[in-house]
Amino acid sequence: MILNLDFNSDVPIYTQIREQIIKSIASGDLKINESLPSVRNMAEEIGVNLHTVNKSYNLLKEEGYINIDRRKGAIVNSLPLPKDDINENKIKSMLDLLVAQSYLLGLSREEFLDYASKLFNDYEVKDYE
Template identity: 45%
Template sequence: MLIKIDFESETAIYIQLRNEIIKGIAKGELQEGENLPSVRQLAGDIGINMHTVNKAYALLKEDGFINMDRRKGAVIGSMKNMITDEYKEKLNEEMDAIIAEVYCRGMSEEEFINMCREKFKLYK
């Protein structure tokens, strides 16, 4: 899996890394039970600090995308039953902010929904 990090982005590198790994899982590039690179290896490959990779892995673990094993390291977890009330609440809050910005910028509902549909198709 190719991880793309934009060092000029305003989005923190650990968030970009987290998002890239989630995209890899959604696209089937990373499978349940598959090992991710060690913190040291991934940091070296990308050219970032090990603490940044640790932070991304910690978020992925907290959100249930990976499991940490003392012997195997970071392992892709099961994607079954990941929809929780807590997740729905978080998603609703994030969507509210995105839709408010879309509205303020003058994008139509139809254009926004079509954009969402196109993005969703990338993961089918």
């Protein structure tokens, strides 16, 4: 698995790992029931501490993107995740901040919606299996 980490970024490495795995699942690069590299292998591959990868995997598990089995390791969950109040509220909260930041950066509503639509199209109609 290829991850592009920015070690000079203000974004913590475990967050970068988490976000890139989520994007890989959404894009179909990682399929349902596909195994992720072991914590040890991933840490060695990208040159970070085991605890950093472990933190990313645990967050992904808590959020429902992966399952962690002692024998099989980390495996991509069935998709899409269920639409429930918790997930809806999380999305609304993330969007609220993103819209506020976009507004402060001078993006118009039309520009924001155009960017969002183009990005959404990149993930739409993926065969997860």
